[in-house]
Amino acid sequence: MSREVCVHSWPCSYYLEPEKRWVPGKLSLTSHSLRFTTDKTGEALVSFPLSSVIEIKKEASHFVFSSITVLEKDHLKHWFSSLQPSRNAVFTIIEHFWRELLLSPSEAPLPVTKGKQLTGLMACSQKRLEETARVLHHQGEQLDSITKGLDKMESDLDVADRLLTELESPSWWPFSSKLWKMPAETKSNGGTSTASPKALGKEGVVVRIPAVIAQGTASHVKAGSLTILVSGLEIHDSSSLLMHRFEREDIDDITVHTPYEISIRQRFIGKPDIAYRLISAKMPEAVPILEVQFSKKMELLEGGLTPGSASTSSPAEKGCYVWQADPEEAEESRPGH
Known part of the structure; x- marks a missing residue:
């Protein structure tokens, strides 16, 4: 597990069945595994x-409160309690990665030949190229629309110049009626030529991925999805209801914390920023597309490396982000409260 990218790490306690006691430590999650290490010795x-x-x-009993239990195939049951920032936040993230792993068709540990690896790389590259081409095509349409808009502005400036010339000319000037008629024709022609661009930049879905969503620094997380459009980003809840839509020009920065975790922010003056944090097992598929669309607004942190280039240090030592707990949830997560 030490060679995998750490998705998250949470302070918690693990119930050691042979010794009938709780051991404080950290629970670390990667895209494929779970690991608990002790605080005292760092032992796994x-x-x-x-x-x-x-x-x-999520379970509780007369002596265990606010716990998460994980049952393995050999019926070995693991108990985790005192979870921070909250049991619900930890459960939602772990369950998301577990379900996505179950739904993934390529998780069977079968031997892979060089030919299959090359075929997989080619298929992946083709998919990325298709997505990039779709984005570039839309950007080309936008540039065409901008060009037509500039032509319309030039035409309008010409109209304004002629109107000012008409107003400044004396009433006996013989060419005033001609100057008045020409702008009208130019304006009508410009109107017909720019009526269609609005129908052009109609948005299309580039990719949609399931995600765990948190707004700001809240410890309340929920399952949902991130949709990347050619014109912006949309965040939906698990019922497909729109939580927020970021227009392309509204996004100020996108930070890649790990290959599986990003944050999106829109800044304001005089009121709080709009910020969302998203974790997804499918995020490595979305980050390259975001880099194409928002290259100047992307910030890649040290932990935001691709899974293949991850460092071999312990996940617990990496800067895994943990949402800050609300006082009520932090109190709820302790055994005996």
Whole structure:
């Protein structure tokens, strides 16, 4: 697991069944596995692949409060409690990656030949090129629309110049009626030539991925989706209801924290910024598209490397982001409260 990219790391306690006691430490998640390390020695007490998990539940009993249980195929049950920032936030993220792994068709550990690897790389490259071509085509349409708009502005300036000339000319000037008629013709012609561009830049969906969404620094997270359009970004909840739409020009920065986690922000003066943080097992597919559309607004942090170029340091040592807990949720997550 140490060679995989850390998605998240949370302070929590693990129930050590042989010794009948709770051990404080950190629970770390990658795209394919879970691992618990102790705070005292840094020893990995538990490490298992997500593919071996058959059930993830939120449970509680008379001696365990606000816990998450993970059941493996061999019916080995793991208890995690005192989860920070909250049990719900941790559960939502782990469940998302687990479900996406189950739905993925290419997770079987079959031997892969060089030919299959090359074929897979070619198919992936073709998909990226198609998505990039779609974005570039829309940008070309936008440039055409801008060119027509500039032509219309030039025509309008010519009209304004002629009107000013008409107003400044004395009433006995013999060419005044001609000057008055020409702008009208130019304006009508300009109107017909620029009526169609509005129908052109109609948006299309480039890619849509499932995601875990948090707004600002809240510990309340929810399942939903991120939709990348040629004209902007949309964030929907699990019921496909629109939570927020970012127009292309409204986005001020997109920060890539890890290959699986990004934040999107729109700045304001005199009122709070609009910011969303998104985690997704499919985010590595979306980041290259975002780089094409928002290259000048993208910021790649040290942890935001591609999965293939990840460092071999321990996930717990990487800068895994943890949402700050609300006081009520932090209190709820402690055993005995």
